[in-house]
Amino acid sequence: MSKDLAIHHYDTLDAHADISCPDPHQDTFSKTVAGFWIYLMTDCLLFGTLFATYAVLHNETFGGPSSHELFTLSYAFIETMILLFSSVTSGLGILAALRNEKNQVVAWFSLAFVLGASFVAMELFEFSNMVQEGHSWRRSAFLSSFFTLVGTHGLHVSTGLLWMMVLMAQIFWQGITTITFRRIVVFGLFWHFLDVVWIFIFTFVYLLGVI
């Protein structure tokens, strides 16, 4: 059987198997991307449950501060724009990888890294201010769910930063190969996905919290 005719219908019981449409997802690249995509979707479920928890608990302040008093919108706006910029610059890095321009990939990823790191720094600063004012996760159910939701996102971004560092070193030493390109694409998915999650955080937590 030739490679082009690789058929995805292993189920021979299906009398109407459509053999005219071979599945193109038989190679390692497609399989890795699909597998990583499924991981991202399970991550999506994790964030979904945390959002549901926050939605249920956001009014349970137990006499502590409410979302109206805690959040500064201008600060959240800057965080949002920084993460958006980081997402786009990492995308431009992937576009440079399409043109096999190794140095440009590293340059765009470095920019995305600096932006991502500033995002994490801003979030940590915000958290430490809140804790120092006595508004830590121990204060109320609202604050517990807030720190869990936003903290889980921040933890993902931090892990992404670590991953980006390792990836940049690999690109730097090995260049754009089938292996590093696959990793670049998969990392891009992860980074863009985190920005999508942040849209919901700034909309439902920050903006609706202040209204």
Next chain:
Amino acid sequence: MSTDLSLEEMQKRWHGTFKAYLIGFILCTLLTAASFSLVMAKILSGRLLIYTIISFGIVQAVVQLLCFLHIGQEAKPRWETLVFCCTLLVLLIVIIGSLWIMHDLNDRMMEM
């Protein structure tokens, strides 16, 4: 039945273009700025404001899913889009279900 692609073939499989990133970036910036300024300047109020903000957020998520994550642009059969739709269904059940149940329980609690 695993076959390996060459670098060129892999690069062809990826769907991102500069145009898509540019459009996505401009739309996301506009939507983010619109959401924040609506709330900060208090242009709208009440339920209308809440619904507007939520719809801006959803539109922005769709823009990013299409322009950055290339949903629905892969070759057929679209496994990734299928998994995404299943996840969306589970998410809606979990979130709407939790809110519904907890809201109902709150309603049934006696006033203290």
